[in-house]
Amino acid sequence: MDARNWDQAIRKLGKKATPQRKAILTALSQQDKPATVDEIFIEVREHQKTSLSTVYRNLELLFSQGLINKQGFPGEKARYSLKRDTHEHTLVCIDCRKIVAITGCPLESYAVEIGLRENFVVLDHRMEMYGYCQKCSQIRGRVSD
Amino acid sequence: MDARNWDQAIRKLGKKATPQRKAILTALSQQDKPATVDEIFIEVREHQKTSLSTVYRNLELLFSQGLINKQGFPGEKARYSLKRDTHEHTLVCIDCRKIVAITGCPLESYAVEIGLRENFVVLDHRMEMYGYCQKCSQIRGRVSD
DNA sequence: TAATAAATGCAAATCATTCCTATTACTAAA
DNA sequence: TTTAGTAATAGGAATGATTTGCATTTATTA
Numbered sequence: 001m002d003a004r005n006w007d008q009a010i011r012k013l014g015k016k017a018t019p020q021r022k023a024i025l026t027a028l029s030q031q032d033k034p035a036t037v038d039e040i041f042i043e044v045r046e047h048q049k050t051s052l053s054t055v056y057r058n059l060e061l062l063f064s065q066g067l068i069n070k071q072g073f074p075g076e077k078a079r080y081s082l083k084r085d086t087h088e089h090t091l092v093c094i095d096c097r098k099i100v101a102i103t104g105c106p107l108e109s110y111a112v113e114i115g116l117r118e119n120f121v122v123l124d125h126r127m128e129m130y131g132y133c134q135k136c137s138q139i140r141g142r143v144s145d
Numbered sequence: 146m147d148a149r150n151w152d153q154a155i156r157k158l159g160k161k162a163t164p165q166r167k168a169i170l171t172a173l174s175q176q177d178k179p180a181t182v183d184e185i186f187i188e189v190r191e192h193q194k195t196s197l198s199t200v201y202r203n204l205e206l207l208f209s210q211g212l213i214n215k216q217g218f219p220g221e222k223a224r225y226s227l228k229r230d231t232h233e234h235t236l237v238c239i240d241c242r243k244i245v246a247i248t249g250c251p252l253e254s255y256a257v258e259i260g261l262r263e264n265f266v267v268l269d270h271r272m273e274m275y276g277y278c279q280k281c282s283q284i285r286g287r288v289s290d
Numbered sequence: 291t292a293a294t295a296a297a298t299g300c301a302a303a304t305c306a307t308t309c310c311t312a313t314t315a316c317t318a319a320a
Numbered sequence: 321t322t323t324a325g326t327a328a329t330a331g332g333a334a335t336g337a338t339t340t341g342c343a344t345t346t347a348t349t350a
Contacts, residue, residue: 016296074217077337077338120245120278127271129267137266194330205308
């Protein structure tokens, strides 16, 4: 999914390929980690006139259509990221909020197994791990606790 | 952790064992699935005079002290549940929202492994699976899609 | 190029959650 | 047991992210 194809991708959803939508997808493709709505808004606005509500509306659209991911805790701002080919898990530093993508999914066979056991048609799952990144764990080691 | 010990449990945190706090813990212990703040508020209010802000404050307190779990998506209401001995994962029906607790955690050894690989001190993780429960998958099978 | 349905921008509305402050009530000590 | 002191509560107002209504603009498609 590269930049020249945003147009196609949006039309495939039966939606209009507005400059705002293309700019949002471009902004997402430039982020190296899941971004908040205002981060995306700021980035988009540098290249394209837009409004916050347009960004909100379109992120929600793209999420509901399965083009992007939405994650975060309740009470925290939502974070969005482009859906890459492989489904992704993350490792989040609870101190500096650094996010690292984990490649590979340890839950594929487990999902099938649990579906059979509980009589569920399991379609998807979310998994995130929390802890301290190397830097923050060193800082914490030095000072208190 | 049973009802008669809420008093002890709260005091162990260095907090006052108010009737509101005890009632909140009792309410949580009666829920069979993670409950929203207003569900808990309604339940608590049947037995004990309280206010919404008290319920919010105490759920947050109990969560920060590790007595209860907090989960949910950004933009959705947070859901709280009593922390049982074993850490818990859930299976959520995306149609009727039924929640089933999965016993056993398939991620324990993986958490250690990924921590070493990525230089993270992994402290915790969240994992939720989504799909259709038996009932809803049958309904969907019959009608459209 | 014109018709039209969809999308945008802006401001106002919502809704969960947090905060403020006067009042109340646990708790520890006498 | 009473009382002082402090933490906790109630209730309402404030906050902040997200959503919505509506007038205006724009992408599509014939």
